Amino acid sequence: MDKGTLPLKNLLFLLLVSFSLFAQPKREFRGVWIANVGNVDWPSTKGLSAARQQQELIDLLDMIQRRGLNAVFFQIRNACDAVYESKLEPWSEWLTGQQGQSPGYDPLAFMIQECRKRNLEIHAWMNPYRAVTDIRTASLASNHVAKVRPDVLLSYGPLRILDPGRPEVRSFVTRVVMDVVRRYDVDGIHFDDYFYPYPQTGITLNDNATFAEHNRGFTNRADWRRDNVNLLIEAVADSLRRVKPWVKFGVSPFGIWKNRSSSAEGSNSRGFEAYSGNFADARKWIQEGWVDYIAPQVYWSMGNGSANYTHLVPWWSENVSEQHLYIGHGVYKVNSDANWRRPMEVSNQIRYNRTFANVHGSILFSAKTLRNNPNQLCDILCQEVYQSPALVPAMPWKSTTPPPVPTDLETELNDNNTITLTWSYPYTLTSERDKARYFVVYRSINKASIDLRTGLSIRAIVVNEAGKNTFTFNDTQVSPGTKYNYTISAFNRLHNESKPTDVVSISTTQRAVEVVEEAPKPILPLASQLLAPITPHEEPTEAVAAAEEEKEEAEPEIAEIPTTDSEELLEVFPNPFNQQIDIRYRLTEATEVSLYVYDSHGTRVGALVVNKPQEVGTYSVKFNGQFLSEGAYYARLMAGPVQKTVKMVLKR
Incomplete structure (x- = not known):
């Protein structure tokens, strides 16, 4: 084999890892x-x-x-x-x-x-x-x-x-x-x-x-x-x-x-x-x-x-x-x-x-x-690689017995437009192996179904405290005028999962939108709160949430990259796309570049380029949406002090 030629399996791997968004495994x-x-x-x-x-x-x-x-x-x-x-x-x-x-x-x-x-x-x-x-x-x-x-x-x-x-x-x-x-x-x-x-x-x-x-x-x-x-x-x-x-x-x-x-x-x-x-x-x-x-x-x-x-x-x-x-x-x-x-x-x-x-x-x-x-x-x-939380894989040779299903899942919209979930777990189990150790809260938005196969639907992990029968979770990462769908399942110490509860839905109220340029960094609750909503994503921005309103669309406010000709600095094609989309951007000067993809709620679902120094030229990146739900997504280019955002639509 020519020493300058990569083996096929290595070449395929390089193509896979270069820029595609890998599925976030649930386990x-x-x-x-x-x-x-x-x-x-x-x-x-x-x-x-x-x-x-x-x-x-x-x-x-x-x-x-x-x-x-x-x-x-x-x-x-x-x-x-x-x-x-x-x-x-x-x-x-x-x-x-x-x-x-x-x-x-x-x-x-x-x-x-x-x-x-x-x-x-x-x-x-x-x-x-x-x-x-x-x-x-x-x-x-x-x-x-x-x-x-x-x-x-x-x-x-x-x-x-x-x-x-x-x-x-x-x-x-x-x-x-x-x-x-x-x-x-x-x-x-x-x-x-x-x-x-x-x-x-x-x-x-x-x-x-x-x-x-x-x-x-x-x-x-x-x-x-x-x-x-x-x-x-x-x-x-x-x-x-x-x-x-x-x-x-x-x-x-x-x-x-x-x-x-x-x-x-x-x-x-x-x-x-x-x-x-x-x-x-x-x-x-x-x-x-x-x-x-x-x-x-x-x-x-x-x-x-x-x-x-x-x-x-x-x-x-x-x-x-x-x-x-x-x-x-x-x-x-x-x-x-x-x-x-x-x-x-x-x-x-x-x-x-x-x-x-x-x-x-x-x-x-x-x-x-x-x-x-x-x-x-x-x-x-x-x-x-750790954008979404992951659950420990189960070991079926030890046990496949799941814990009982949580009951009485309810949602309540609070005055501050946050959502509180409550549910019950009234069971008394004597087996240490089968007792519920924690609960997983799954969430989807609007008409999207809750996908239990990947980590992207996991909103929070709530620890089962000894002696408690009723549990709560306060979801503060919500946007106005949006429908949220929830289901919860229980896991035992060997990470066997119960059947999920019936889905419960609730909508937040619409309010005036204040456009913000950059989503704030998340503040994760620590152990004293007995919650582990391990979602190292960007918080939702109201600007991006508002863009999904049927009657009025508003793109996030951005600073345009100066251009010397009519060629677009950030393009995507095909758009709409079925699974994979090409994201092309052009640099007019050498700078440090980051390229991220967000869903319509401001959650970051892809980090394609991260703080990478790049020279003047045109670059092409592939984004794979195989495991994402249909809907609008936003590619955001940050090149030095300036930014550019473009909307992409995923259709099956």
Whole structure:
């Protein structure tokens, strides 16, 4: 093949992701890791007061909620220690600065409470084997395993790990996991990629004695080591399903299982292999059904020459069929090299994921990077791929039983022209698996039907508070003289959805229209309101709403781009359009350009170009309205200080 020619599948992908609006999936896993080891994400430093630590967690979770994510992976055990009240292991040093010292509260219990308020899944993230990161500098509590049972540890340079080959180690780790599961209402148990140590030059792992005593008939030590890890994964999976079958179990292994050079079943990559390097056979865990999800750490860019993102994701997709596959993204690498300096790198990775039916979502490492927003990472994610809220995908192998349908849905128009919804949920359910955890409010406008298949119809997520039978939601994002249609469904902790209620409609009153130039930014309610209307869109503008009135049309007020000839600076064709429309614009001077698409209520449904420097010339962008309802839409071009808007009509 000509080196200058792109492979067909890559070319098709580029055509897909360049400018088309991708469908916003109704269900998509959107997680983020929160690490405490080394104070990476939280707490910001050792020794903070309990109140300060709690406030930092609240701030992190508020940020995560605003960014449109729906799950957190909270590190609670990194080196045989605990970020929760435990009788088995000492308090983590990363809380107070002294291992074994209580921080004055239970961080895991606090985290669960705060995640419930925001309707975020919480997965308890544990490292199964690491015991002491650096024995030379460690100050260990008297009840740490390295003090109590040094005989069950292996040395690897300054690192100490629990010996995976010893039966009592497997029993102990499983006991620690189940102690957490029995006492805390976590949604999942999560292991990371640290099993046997990552190899280092000049260091040998000496497990000769264990191999001699506990080889179970194995003669090949590598196979034996892999089986040691397999036995732990199987034991944890079996224990979880016996005690709390709704708790999910997953692992985030290194992103390469095997290279194709090592095995015909491996991936098209050249890099460290988890299979032979730290003896993690993730493919077997998937095949055996021991894990509910696998989250490989595909921490490479789409331009990487040795481990290319677009080579590894297809491999994982082909090897995961029944369980969930979440791709781990190394967002901490943003700005680390030329590939990671591309503003759209992470958004394009997520778009690429969506082209694979077996990829159910993403997990980002880590929360600190989201908070710091390097290279406008989070802003672009919200504009490009997380415009609409997403619900966690259901796991039908755990349960398909839906909760009962909410009842008595009513709407009321308030004096300030907002709409209040009320509904009842009078059921008393004893099964933790089947209880309603939250409600989803769906909305459509005027004659449009409510599409329950995508996230675009989701108006709000309302948390089910214990002891309440009646719930309300106040919809303030409404326009005058408009008909709104609502329906509500309930979801249980495994995200099985009830049937929706009957649709209830209500119209707001018409009032004088004040034309505004730019829609205001949304202010999202935080957890104290027990609502999560995660719609990172522009607020409706009365000018755009008024444009849909049959008797009088008014285009949004805009500043025209100066022109030197009669050629239009912003054109669309064909117009009306059936599914796809070409948007063409011309620049008379080099400037920074943004191009967005809004529906008739001012909600942004497409971010086609975002703050991109462009030279003088004519540009063509394709907008795909496949998953949108019929009606009027508006393309808005912002080129430097001037703007141009054109109306487009979608007809089926």
